Amino acid sequence: MTTSCAKPxxxxxxxxxTLHPGSxxxxxxxxxxxxxxxxxxDQDGRIIDRHHPQRGESIAGAVLVMRSGRGxxxxxxxxxxxxxxxxGPAAIILAEPDAIVTLGAIVADELYATxxxxxxxxxxxxxxLSTGDKVHVExxxxxxxxxxxx
Amino acid sequence: MDAMTLTDHEQKMLDGxxxxxxxxxxxxxxxxxxxxxxxxxxxxxxxxxxxxxFHGQAGLDFAVRLRELGARASVPTTLNVGSIDLLHxxxxxxxxxxxxxxxxxxxxxxxxYLALGARATWTCAPYQMDARPALGEHVAWAESNAxxxxxxxxxxxxxxxxxxxxxxAAITGRAPYAGLHTDEGRLGEVLVDCTAIPERVLAGDLxxxxxxxxxxxxxxxxxxxLLGLPLSTSEDQLKAFGAAVASSGGVAMFHVVxxxxxxxxxxxxxxxxxxAETIAVTSEDLVTARRELSTATETRLDVVSLGTPxxxxxxxxxxxxxxxxxxxxxxxxxxYLSTGRSVLAEAERRGHVRVLEESGIxxxxxxxxxxxxxxxxSARTVMTxxxxxxxxxxxxxxxxxxxxxxEECVQSARAARVLVDDDLLR
Numbered sequence: 001m002t003t004s005c006a007k008p009x010x011x012x013x014x015x016x017x018t019l020h021p022g023s024x025x026x027x028x029x030x031x032x033x034x035x036x037x038x039x040x041x042d043q044d045g046r047i048i049d050r051h052h053p054q055r056g057e058s059i060a061g062a063v064l065v066m067r068s069g070r071g072x073x074x075x076x077x078x079x080x081x082x083x084x085x086x087x088g089p090a091a092i093i094l095a096e097p098d099a100i101v102t103l104g105a106i107v108a109d110e111l112y113a114t115x116x117x118x119x120x121x122x123x124x125x126x127x128x129l130s131t132g133d134k135v136h137v138e139x140x141x142x143x144x145x146x147x148x149x150x
Numbered sequence: 151m152d153a154m155t156l157t158d159h160e161q162k163m164l165d166g167x168x169x170x171x172x173x174x175x176x177x178x179x180x181x182x183x184x185x186x187x188x189x190x191x192x193x194x195x196x197x198x199x200x201x202x203x204f205h206g207q208a209g210l211d212f213a214v215r216l217r218e219l220g221a222r223a224s225v226p227t228t229l230n231v232g233s234i235d236l237l238h239x240x241x242x243x244x245x246x247x248x249x250x251x252x253x254x255x256x257x258x259x260x261x262x263y264l265a266l267g268a269r270a271t272w273t274c275a276p277y278q279m280d281a282r283p284a285l286g287e288h289v290a291w292a293e294s295n296a297x298x299x300x301x302x303x304x305x306x307x308x309x310x311x312x313x314x315x316x317x318x319a320a321i322t323g324r325a326p327y328a329g330l331h332t333d334e335g336r337l338g339e340v341l342v343d344c345t346a347i348p349e350r351v352l353a354g355d356l357x358x359x360x361x362x363x364x365x366x367x368x369x370x371x372x373x374x375x376l377l378g379l380p381l382s383t384s385e386d387q388l389k390a391f392g393a394a395v396a397s398s399g400g401v402a403m404f405h406v407v408x409x410x411x412x413x414x415x416x417x418x419x420x421x422x423x424x425x426a427e428t429i430a431v432t433s434e435d436l437v438t439a440r441r442e443l444s445t446a447t448e449t450r451l452d453v454v455s456l457g458t459p460x461x462x463x464x465x466x467x468x469x470x471x472x473x474x475x476x477x478x479x480x481x482x483x484x485x486y487l488s489t490g491r492s493v494l495a496e497a498e499r500r501g502h503v504r505v506l507e508e509s510g511i512x513x514x515x516x517x518x519x520x521x522x523x524x525x526x527x528s529a530r531t532v533m534t535x536x537x538x539x540x541x542x543x544x545x546x547x548x549x550x551x552x553x554x555x556x557e558e559c560v561q562s563a564r565a566a567r568v569l570v571d572d573d574l575l576r
Binding site: 020072083106 | 186215292400
């Protein structure tokens, strides 16, 4: 894990741990609550969970920022299916090492060479990513970096 | 960062010495082990696969790719429910394009997993079959109720596995050494004090799913320890509790003091730790839980769904006895019982199936009524004795539910209206 940021939490660029490697650019969608891909999103990547505060938003092409995934282990399968269809997120930033979410990205990469990065950052750093921010996510074997696109 | 060590054999699997399919499975197992922070892998004795339920083309692509690369399960491997009932063709509808996609893709996915060397068990209750894992044995099981039962009731050790990782573990015979595989991960965390609930209530069949719903919504993914349940608590009651606690919460391991194998005493369940929290549950909490889980406002009854998780032989025998003792089920009420093939075969030998069929009960195997298109589209109000069914069906199927005891379900099916009595819980 890299801890190169000597400034207070939240300074850009953010450093994180690579859960799955890849590189992506996109607009941030930050969720207030964890999301279950199974039952919580549809095939087009829209959030359909009736209890989710971001219901109606689309995760397709977004840099999806949330504390962790939630619920059923079938979420791996649903995420892989979305990545196959091109309706999945461009990158996923988490604060917990969520195995179910990461597995969906790993399998999509095996099958469809999607290379969607999954990165873990400290919880305090999540709030420095705001919905609509344009960022570049670079996740390699030595660590990950999230930088603002100017 | 990469502190995980592999044995020579594991490294050879990863490097492709055992074929490209094994290498692909090993890449996925080791990737996940790194995410989980596992120091090494562990050998497993069996696997139970949940990836055979169809959620789209990706799952089929995955299983077919593994097969084409020559992979095969290397340990005894059972299969969870699929999307169709292979023994009762026509039970699952295939009229709309979406239904047809599931019927065709679902069958292809089930075939793909058989081709990977798994057994055609098609049940969410693999613990009701012949070979059960032993106390302390490491396995890789998927499906939340099976995971909870395996860890808690059998004392075998599995982490929370699911789609994709389950078959990769079966192929490599390995799983990440983390979570519930470790002694530390299995200790109790939250004390659930049930001593205030009358024994008569706890001896019935309605308390367990309600208690599971209640505890799951309070403890999240932590390991609960139940105190005050009767020593006579049955495996079916533990099954019902486990399925519900793994639906409203993410519980994969629970202890029942004096009943489950790793909790002969309160102290052994918690190890040297103190409970992080204590929750006291009363009869009134169970009544409230029933109201929360029951979404129906109408009393006219359309469907009764039993057997989630798949009904055991004892549960089928009890149902047969209740049905023999009274008038038939009312016209217009469909009663479904889901069970596994092996349990159904034994129930047939004992004559229970004849009673069920004469009573007009629809028997479902290989799948389940809340994951695929079985109930008639006009069905509005459904009664179930399952906390898991009650939790998922309103979202999956768009129906309203009432959770009830088995006896209430049968009486209501005869009357074609919802008949419940909360005094069962007091």
